[in-house]
Amino acid sequence: MNQDIQFLKALQNELKTQDNDGQAAPRFWTVGDYEWVEAREENAERYSVYLPYIAESYVLDDYLEEIKDDSELSKEALTELQEIEDYYEDAIEWIQKYIDEEAELIPERKVHIIQPDTMFLTKAEAKRHIKLNKHHYTSEAHTYAMTAWRAPKVERLLKILETFDWKSITVSK
Known part of the structure; x- marks a missing residue:
């Protein structure tokens, strides 16, 4: 339980401090790339x-x-x-x-595409994914921020993750 709370605290900090790439909240990242059509x-x-x-x-x-x-x-x-x-x-x-x-x-x-089956809460995680899976993408693959438009549950979840007061929780051992 304590490890989960530490993970959520670190995620909260990352969500609050990462670059938003000019994208409105609630935002998430995908992999953008190019293909010839x-x-x-x-x-x-x-x-x-x-x-x-x-x-x-x-x-x-x-x-x-x-x-x-x-x-x-x-x-x-x-x-x-x-x-x-x-x-x-x-x-x-x-x-x-x-x-x-x-x-x-x-x-x-050449057209810009959003790679299917990619969704990350943080830009850093999306960058890591591209680096570790570059054999699946072109050399032009990049992080691509998107807004979860009119998705109230996603918006609420991300708001909770960004604003929850973790000091208010007591963990029993």
Whole structure:
């Protein structure tokens, strides 16, 4: 029981003194990150190529670099690739000619996401989680503060945790 009270006292202090990241109470932290999603052509920040014959997608620029090292391609194909690699439409035509005739060019843009199944009472705990689980996230993962909007029980619980007078409790041994 005493260890639980010590834990709650430490949590209370942390809740009262941590940065709120400009977020209204009641607040909690999640993991924010970024992912690439399909986009309209005019919003594209990069392109990927989808190869139906192997059911895989690759970032186009990375894929073209990888192909250059492919010794199975003819000199003619590699020479042609050198000439067109900066033009996406030409690049997809080249891939369709030499790699997969059904290949598709996919415009993508990077979007901010909130990782599912992440919820922390303190920013420090969220930071620790990201550090210990970085293999699940991109290098851009970060803490992301959120408000538990119109959640009266969460609001009441956090208010109790932040304001309870722990000196008023006597622990019998």
